[in-house]
Amino acid sequence: QSALTQPASVSGSPGQSITISCTGTSSDVGNYNLVSWYQQHPGKAPTLIIFEANKRPSGVSSRFSGSKSANTASLTISGLQAEDEADYYCCSYAGSRFGGGTKLTVL
Amino acid sequence: QVHLVESGGGLVKPGGSLRLSCAASGFSFSDYYMTWIRQAPGKGLEWISYISSSGSPIYYADSVKGRFTISRDNAKNSLYLQMNSLRADDTAVYYCARDMNGLDSWGQGTLVTVSS
DSSP states (O other): OOOBBOOSEEEEOTTOOEEEEEEOOTTTTTTOSOEEEEEEOTTSOOEEEEBTTTBOOTTSOTTEEEEEETTEEEEEEOSOOGGGOEEEEEEETTTTEEBOOEEEEEO | OOEEEEEOOEEEOTTOOEEEEEEEESSOGGGSEEEEEEEOTTSOEEEEEEEOTTSOSEEEOTTTTTTEEEEEEGGGTEEEEEEOSOOGGGOEEEEEEEESSSEEEEOOOEEEEEOO
C-alpha cells in the first residue's frame, strides 16, 4: 500500500497558477474518479477542497480546480494568495491511499 | 454544523493499548461511513481504517491490521479505535473524519505517543 506520488514541493508567486500532480495506478486513480484533495495548514486538521476528481465542496474557492487524466490527478490553484501556502494531499478511495503530500510555498 | 471531537490519546509504552473515541454531532451519524487517519510527526497522512454506516464492511491498512479494531455506536453517535500491541511507529496524531463525497469533516486530532 505505497502512497500515491506527489511532488514534495511547488512554489509560485502571488497571482500565478500552480498545478500539483498525483500519480497512481490503473487500479486506483486510473480506474475511478474517486480522487479527493486536502489542504492542511501547520498545526491544523486537513480540509477537503476537491472530491470526485473535479468537484468543489460548498464554500471552497473557485480558484481551486481538479482534473484527471489516465493514472494522474491534478490540482490547480489559480490566482495564488499568501493564504494558499500549506500542504496539499491527494487521496484515492480505491485503495484508501493518500499521496505523500506537497508543500506549496507562495513566494 | 458538523462537529467531531477525538479523545483518548496519550503516552503509552510499547506493547500497550489505548482506545480512542470520536464524538460526533450536528449530523445523522448513523447515515455515514467514518474513517480514522493518522499523521506521524512531520509526516504525511495515512488512512488506517474505515467503517460503514451499519458497521460492516470494515477496512484496515496493512500497518494496523490485526492490532487495531474500529467500531461504532450509532446510538451514542460515537466512533472508536481500539489500539493494541502499540509500537513506536504508531506515534501520531489520530484524526476521525466523516466520509461523504470525500472526507468532508475532520476532528482536531488526538496525539498518541508510544515510548518507553
